Amino acid sequence: MSHDLKVGEIREQYVTEHQIWQHLNNFYYRSSVSTSYKYVFFKALLENLYNVDDKLGLSYNQIFYSFTNIYWNLVIHHNLAQSHNKNKPARAQTILQKYANDNAIPSEWQFDQLEDSLQLKIVNEVKRDCKQNVIGAFYGDTAGIFYEFDIKQAHFRFNKPVYQFMKKYQRILINLTNYHLGKYLEKVNEATSTMALLSKIEVISKRSSLETFYKVLTQFEQNRCFYCNCDLSTNRRKTHVDHFIPWSFVQNDNLWNLVLACNDCNLQKSDKITARFYLESMLERNHNLVSIVREPTYFNTYENKKLVDLYDYSIMNGYTTLWEPRKVHGLKN
Numbered sequence: 547m548s549h550d551l552k553v554g555e556i557r558e559q560y561v562t563e564h565q566i567w568q569h570l571n572n573f574y575y576r577s578s579v580s581t582s583y584k585y586v587f588f589k590a591l592l593e594n595l596y597n598v599d600d601k602l603g604l605s606y607n608q609i610f611y612s613f614t615n616i617y618w619n620l621v622i623h624h625n626l627a628q629s630h631n632k633n634k635p636a637r638a639q640t641i642l643q644k645y646a647n648d649n650a651i652p653s654e655w656q657f658d659q660l661e662d663s664l665q666l667k668i669v670n671e672v673k674r675d676c677k678q679n680v681i682g683a684f685y686g687d688t689a690g691i692f693y694e695f696d697i698k699q700a701h702f703r704f705n706k707p708v709y710q711f712m713k714k715y716q717r718i719l720i721n722l723t724n725y726h727l728g729k730y731l732e733k734v735n736e737a738t739s740t741m742a743l744l745s746k747i748e749v750i751s752k753r754s755s756l757e758t759f760y761k762v763l764t765q766f767e768q769n770r771c772f773y774c775n776c777d778l779s780t781n782r783r784k785t786h787v788d789h790f791i792p793w794s795f796v797q798n799d800n801l802w803n804l805v806l807a808c809n810d811c812n813l814q815k816s817d818k819i820t821a822r823f824y825l826e827s828m829l830e831r832n833h834n835l836v837s838i839v840r841e842p843t844y845f846n847t848y849e850n851k852k853l854v855d856l857y858d859y860s861i862m863n864g865y866t867t868l869w870e871p872r873k874v875h876g877l878k879n
């Protein structure tokens with residue numbers, strides 16, 4: 547059985563888009579599903595597409611942080627069962643409920659609101675209990691062409707053509723996965739409709755607050771709007787942390803994709819990307835930030851090419867309206 551696999555090699559290095567779609571459709575429509583694991587796992591991979599290292603590898607911590615974050619928000623925050631068998635809940639569900647009960651955490655809280663040390667503890671336990679089952683099962687459903695893995699070595703690496711495919715069709719794959727997860731959850735949580743579930747699932751990984759990033763950015767940068775250059779120092783309430791490439795596309799909160807923006811720019815830009823000129827400013831901004839921010843995890847896997855790729859692929863995925871502010875304020879010095 548594929549869910550018992552401890553090691554899996556990439557079965558075919560050269561695969562066409564046609565083959566990849568075939569295996570994906572097989573996964574979406576034909577694979578046996580007893581819990582929501584595989585959908586949440588694939589969502590976690592999609593969220594981490596731009597966190598790969600130079601060999602297209604992902605750490606188990608990255609994968610299972612996303613996996614646990616999604617699960618917490620589904621299970622604790624929205625109180626949704628994740629298994630078709632009421633008497634046999636998904637293991638991840640049991641783990642999370644135990645932590646929520648033991649620590650008396652109210653259901654209003656999202657995962658990012660827990661103490662960092664508690665988050666880490668939970669992620670480690672979910673990782674330990676779920677890695678073998680989840681990674682091997684999805685590998686089997688996609689005929690071993692998506693990635694290679696070794697549970698003992700905590701190794702995971704994408705197959706290159708599949709990785710390119712996932713970037714090219716990222717938005718569609720996010721939508722498809724959300725839809726299938728919604729359909730599954732509707733089945734096992736009889737009372738809720740897929741449409742109502744979808745609106746929750748679409749923002750399930752979104753942080754409750756970007757305050758941590760606000761602190762880092764104001765500490766190391768001039769307090770000015772990245773887009774219109776207005777002075778932000780006078781009004782905290784009107785300062786936003788903005789995803790340079792919209793969150794709806796990246797589904798992630800990497801510091802290298804975050805900027806300070808004024809209220810007006812934030813509202814006007816909304817879910818759009820900017821004119822290309824700002825991409826150049828962003829690369830320069832990151833170049834400066836890398837050299838002064840002392841917390842290395844913020845830039846672990848960052849390289850300029852990733853941001854350029856992200857920009858180009860967001861256009862390819864339909865973010866075609868290029869926004870820029872109507873008025874740019876003059877530089878002070």
Ligand SMILES: [Zn+2]
Pocket residue numbers: 771772773774775776807808809810811812871
């Ligand atoms: Zn502005």
